[in-house]
Amino acid sequence: MEIRDSRxxxxxxxxxxxxxxxxxxxxxxxxxxxxxxxxxGSAPRPVGSHLVIDSDGNFEGSVSGGCVEGAVxxxxxxxxxxxxxxxxxxxxxxxxxxxxxxxxGGRIRVYVEPVTDAA
Numbered sequence: 671m672e673i674r675d676s677r678x679x680x681x682x683x684x685x686x687x688x689x690x691x692x693x694x695x696x697x698x699x700x701x702x703x704x705x706x707x708x709x710x711g712s713a714p715r716p717v718g719s720h721l722v723i724d725s726d727g728n729f730e731g732s733v734s735g736g737c738v739e740g741a742v743x744x745x746x747x748x749x750x751x752x753x754x755x756x757x758x759x760x761x762x763x764x765x766x767x768x769x770x771x772x773x774x775g776g777r778i779r780v781y782v783e784p785v786t787d788a789a
Contacts, residue, residue, distance in 0.1 A: 687731035691722040691785050700725035701785040702746040706733050710761070711776035722785075725750045733780050734760070746782050755783040 687703075694701045704721040706713075714735035721731040721739065723746035733742055738760045749756055761777030 687720040687722050690730055691720075694722065694724055695785050695787070700750045702749045702782055703785055704733050704742045704746060704758075704780050704782045706778055707757075707781045708779040709776060710778075713776040713778050715778070721746075723747075723750070734778060738778070738780075742780055742782065749782045749784050753784050753786070755781065757781050 691701050691703050702723050704723065706715050706717050706719040709715075709717055714737055715733055719731070719733050721729055721733045721742060723729040723743050725747065727743060727747070729739070729743050729746075732739065738758075741760070742758065745756055745758055758780045759777065760780070
């Protein structure tokens, strides 16, 4: 499977990331998928962008072009451990956004969910 450059936001890229998540689960890795579910203003990635993360901190894809990936990967570790999904929000008015580097002036909401079955 070819993994494309994370700066490519084509729909084929999104399918590749989800296929990778399935492959990781089938190989026994504990996995979460983060999805951009809402954007407002200047946002680095469109709705539907994905990031797949495993319990060792490996990840592929992008939800922000690098601005908040570190924070999302960290939260994904909690999602994988607990099995409970989380909704994350990053924005210019949010103190957390500045800390993680989302300074583009927009806001994004990211849904992080565990992937437990590759059926």
